[in-house]
Amino acid sequence: STGIVAATPFPAEYDREYVAPVSLGTPAQELNLIFDTGSSDLWVFSTSMPAAQVAGQKLYNPSGSSTSAVLWGHTWSIQYGDGSRSSGTVVNELVTIGGISYASQALEIANGVSAQFSQDPASSGLLGLGFSILNTVIPTSQKTWFDNVLPTLAAPVFTVDLKRAAPGTYTFGAIDASSYAGKIEYTPIDNSNGFWRLQASGYQVGTSPFQPTTIDAIADTGTTLLMLPAAIVKAYYAQVPGSQLHASYGAYTFPCSAKLPSFTFGIGRYRGVIPGAFVSYGRIDATTCYGGIQDQGNLPFSIFGDILMKAQVVVFDAGRTRIGFAAK
Numbered sequence: 525s526t527g528i529v530a531a532t533p534f535p536a537e538y539d540r541e542y543v544a545p546v547s548l549g550t551p552a553q554e555l556n557l558i559f560d561t562g563s564s565d566l567w568v569f570s571t572s573m574p575a576a577q578v579a580g581q582k583l584y585n586p587s588g589s590s591t592s593a594v595l596w597g598h599t600w601s602i603q604y605g606d607g608s609r610s611s612g613t614v615v616n617e618l619v620t621i622g623g624i625s626y627a628s629q630a631l632e633i634a635n636g637v638s639a640q641f642s643q644d645p646a647s648s649g650l651l652g653l654g655f656s657i658l659n660t661v662i663p664t665s666q667k668t669w670f671d672n673v674l675p676t677l678a679a680p681v682f683t684v685d686l687k688r689a690a691p692g693t694y695t696f697g698a699i700d701a702s703s704y705a706g707k708i709e710y711t712p713i714d715n716s717n718g719f720w721r722l723q724a725s726g727y728q729v730g731t732s733p734f735q736p737t738t739i740d741a742i743a744d745t746g747t748t749l750l751m752l753p754a755a756i757v758k759a760y761y762a763q764v765p766g767s768q769l770h771a772s773y774g775a776y777t778f779p780c781s782a783k784l785p786s787f788t789f790g791i792g793r794y795r796g797v798i799p800g801a802f803v804s805y806g807r808i809d810a811t812t813c814y815g816g817i818q819d820q821g822n823l824p825f826s827i828f829g830d831i832l833m834k835a836q837v838v839v840f841d842a843g844r845t846r847i848g849f850a851a852k
């Protein structure tokens with residue numbers, strides 16, 4: 525089988541996150557979730573949550589579904605790199621995405637979430653697309669929806685085609701040849717710690733010469749920005765007049781009037797180009813804009829988040845433990 529769903533950016537003008545529809549239970553309850561290659565829990569806002577933690581999100585109601593079955597004695601609790609967290613209990617439930625169903629998917633029901641999630645009305649939870657070793661359910665960890673449907677897919681892949689300020693797609697089981705230009709360049713993935721972790725071959729700022737250097741990064745659709753080593757970030761903003769490491773934000777900002785250079789990353793000999801305009805994440809006041817490229821700080825790896833993804837078609841190939849990039 526193959527399936528395709530729309531990936532819609534929120535809020536429209538910032539592309540802070542992308543959500544896609546997931547159908548839960550019988551009769552179907554459709555929730556918009558963040559598809560997240562940087563984690564491996566499928567969790568949803570639910571009727572078990574305190575009202576004070578809900579602000580507009582659609583809630584999954586297990587007692588409204590004839591196919592939900594409690595996974596007794598199982599709980600989950602997850603924490604993310606930005607300090608956000610959620611936790612709760614587990615049911616087995618029918619989960620359908622783009623017409624592809626799995627009848628007894630471990631669906632993690634939140635009974636508590638941190639403020640970052642409560643304050644985000646656009647998302648009713650996350651669908652983890654990382655490797656199942658990262659799943660937090662105890663006492664027995666559970667498989668991701670993608671892992672569960674993998675044997676039924678026409679090809680052991682999913683393709684991510686996010687767009688700037690416009691709906692893109694997640695495609696399961698296929699690669700749409702009409703969605704990209706040229707050929708797809710693949711590189712091996714190290715999935716030993718559950719991430720889609722790759723080594724890029726270098727970078728280039730605007731039309732400056734390409735700098736060969738290994739960049740150890742995870743491909744994370746659930747991270748908004750492109751997080752890189754300090755030296756690379758410094759080299760980028762050195763070419764943006766008026767940019768600064770803003771003391772109060774602890775992040776690079778620049779005058780919204782600035783003309784931003786493109787950012788190119790290497791995958792082997794392939795060169796992926798992020799247009800300068802994509803590197804403006806959004807306006808923070810009348811004249812100041814927030815950089816889409818920021819310092820990875822003390823993280824042990826870089827994060828290829830949405831700022832990079834939206835400039836490419838990215839193939840997550842679980843069959844051959846590799847990831848592919850193509851221009852579009």
Ligand SMILES: CC[C@H](C)[C@H](NC(=O)[C@H](C)NC(=O)[C@@H](CCSC)NC[C@@H](N)Cc1ccccc1)C(=O)O
Pocket residue numbers: 541558560562563564602603604605606607608640658744746747823827
């Ligand atoms: C601090 C927690 C560390 C990062 C680690 N957690 C992780 O690595 C988790 C699975 N993944 C994540 O925290 C990151 C990848 C590692 S960044 C250090 N991706 C998922 C994140 N973007 C999901 C998200 C989406 C929207 C809003 C908020 C959060 C752990 O549990 O040890």
